[in-house]
Amino acid sequence: MANEPLRLRMPVSEEVLRGLTIGQELLLSGTVVTARDMGHKFLVEAFRPDFADLLQGAFVYHCGPIMVREGEGWRVVSAGPTTSNREEPYQAEVIARYRIAGVIGKGGMGEKTSRALQQHGAVYLHAVGGAGTLLARRVRRVREVRMLQEFGVPEAFWVLEVEDFPVVVTMDARGGSLHREVLAASEARRKELLGL
Amino acid sequence: MDPLVNWALELIRKTSTDLSPDVERWLRRAREEEAEGGTAWNVLDAMIRNVEMSREAGTPICQDTGLTTFFVQVPRGTDPEAIREALQQAIRLATQEGSLRPNSVHPITGKNTGDNLGVDLPHIEFEPSPDDGLVIDLLLKGGGSENTGAQYRLPDAGLKAGRDLEGVYRCVVDAVHHAQGHGCAPGILGVCIGGDRAGGYAGAKRQLLRPLDDTNPDPALAELEERLIRDCNRLGVGPMGFGGRTTVLAVKVGWKHRHPASFFVSIAYSCWADRHRRLEVRNGVGKVF
Numbered sequence: 001m002a003n004e005p006l007r008l009r010m011p012v013s014e015e016v017l018r019g020l021t022i023g024q025e026l027l028l029s030g031t032v033v034t035a036r037d038m039g040h041k042f043l044v045e046a047f048r049p050d051f052a053d054l055l056q057g058a059f060v061y062h063c064g065p066i067m068v069r070e071g072e073g074w075r076v077v078s079a080g081p082t083t084s085n086r087e088e089p090y091q092a093e094v095i096a097r098y099r100i101a102g103v104i105g106k107g108g109m110g111e112k113t114s115r116a117l118q119q120h121g122a123v124y125l126h127a128v129g130g131a132g133t134l135l136a137r138r139v140r141r142v143r144e145v146r147m148l149q150e151f152g153v154p155e156a157f158w159v160l161e162v163e164d165f166p167v168v169v170t171m172d173a174r175g176g177s178l179h180r181e182v183l184a185a186s187e188a189r190r191k192e193l194l195g196l
Numbered sequence: 197m198d199p200l201v202n203w204a205l206e207l208i209r210k211t212s213t214d215l216s217p218d219v220e221r222w223l224r225r226a227r228e229e230e231a232e233g234g235t236a237w238n239v240l241d242a243m244i245r246n247v248e249m250s251r252e253a254g255t256p257i258c259q260d261t262g263l264t265t266f267f268v269q270v271p272r273g274t275d276p277e278a279i280r281e282a283l284q285q286a287i288r289l290a291t292q293e294g295s296l297r298p299n300s301v302h303p304i305t306g307k308n309t310g311d312n313l314g315v316d317l318p319h320i321e322f323e324p325s326p327d328d329g330l331v332i333d334l335l336l337k338g339g340g341s342e343n344t345g346a347q348y349r350l351p352d353a354g355l356k357a358g359r360d361l362e363g364v365y366r367c368v369v370d371a372v373h374h375a376q377g378h379g380c381a382p383g384i385l386g387v388c389i390g391g392d393r394a395g396g397y398a399g400a401k402r403q404l405l406r407p408l409d410d411t412n413p414d415p416a417l418a419e420l421e422e423r424l425i426r427d428c429n430r431l432g433v434g435p436m437g438f439g440g441r442t443t444v445l446a447v448k449v450g451w452k453h454r455h456p457a458s459f460f461v462s463i464a465y466s467c468w469a470d471r472h473r474r475l476e477v478r479n480g481v482g483k484v485f
């Protein structure tokens with residue numbers, strides 16, 4: 001399992017994304033945009049042209065951060081991933097319509113998303129859940145925030161410039177899923193332990 | 197201001213930003229078990245470094261600071277309502293300063309109250325104190341880990357689980373398998389055998405307050421806990437569900453009397469960020485442990 005993390009600076013080509021495989025650790029640099037339930041619903045309800053440029057080639061990050069005001073701007077206090085599966089109904093469409101490079105979250109996603117990743121050459125990256133402070137430190141700059149008034153702090157779109165943001169590829173563009181593999185192995189052990 | 201508000205605020209801050217030393221120690225031990233530089237090792241290492249950074253900076257370990265549950269031992273002659281008000285006030289302040297993320301939303305409309313207060317929030321369980329000390333335990337438990345809890349009703353034919361300790365074992369192994377990494381593994385499990393449905397879950401959650409290095413006073417349960425830790429780790433789910441040796445850090449089992457017709461096994465899953473702390477007020481002085 002030991003592998004050197006691969007440094008990836010966005011924007012990255014579809015070719016590079018398609019070359020990533022599950023289990024690969026990455027240090028990601030570039031733009032990520034946070035979006036949770038309200039954000040995904042918003043992006044799918046209607047095509048939002050003003051989000052097209054922002055999202056194209058960027059990663060959507062499933063995260064509801066803790067932010068504090070600092071002068072005119074904002075500072076990220078804690079920003080770990082939140083459970084991705086809640087966005088399963090919307091994710092495939094967000095990938096297809098906005099041509100994002102992929103998704104960062106936790107827990108993995110379902111078959112519909114997996115198909116969209118394959119179709120559009122995108123990947124699902126898993127961050128360490130609960131590592132709120134550590135991940136917040138990898139945010140170099142808060143570029144802007146959208147829909148803050150409407151959605152509130154955790155649900156707003158925070159546009160973040162990250163540097164060496166540590167993640168693991170757990171769903172790749174070839175249909176691979178580390179979640180599926182670990183689940184299958186665990187299921188075999190469960191049956192063995194319980195004599196089922 | 198009521199000094200209790202200040203102490204309770206200190207309790208919340210410390211719980212949110214400084215992981216209990218026993219949990220941190222267990223994470224370090226787990227890291228030693230994994231191959232250095234491998235993904236499981238790196239994940240545990242990130243958790244440990246995150247704990248250190250959060251303590252130094254005084255920032256929340258995880259941005260999901262969870263729902264607030266207090267277990268309060270009230271000395272004779274103290275008004276529980278006054279304690280409730282002080283805790284509410286402390287939560288309001290902790291939310292304003294960012295030690296807690298606003299997490300209380302209306303179940304239907306989704307509207308956030310903005311201050312972490314609401315119907316049954318904070319959740320407080322009062323009991324009489326054995327002496328004249330006021331003791332307040334706080335548990336902050338995030339949504340992802342709460343969602344991975346489970347309750348079984350024995351017998352369970354699918355699991356070949358009967359109404360005995362072997363049956364309990366089977367439920368817990370099954371629950372840990374189903375949880376995979378979703379509750380931010382490695383997890384700490386609180387288990388309650390018996391009780392009614394509500395009491396079972398409450399009892400399971402209370403087990404999470406036990407120090408990780410204690411030994412169950414009931415030898416049969418102590419043995420069950422050991423066996424569960426060993427076998428759940430054989431599932432290979434690993435830190436965050438990426439695969440690895442450490443799937444659970446600890447299992448704590450308690451029990452309650454039950455109705456003859458019901459046999460519940462309730463499981464509270466805490467993520468690795470198992471945040472709980474204690475405030476004791478004695479002789480007019482409050483101290484957070």
Ligand code: SF4
Nearest residue numbers: 130258338340380467
């Ligand atoms: S399960 Fe725990 S560590 Fe994971 S995101 Fe939720 S509160 Fe944080």
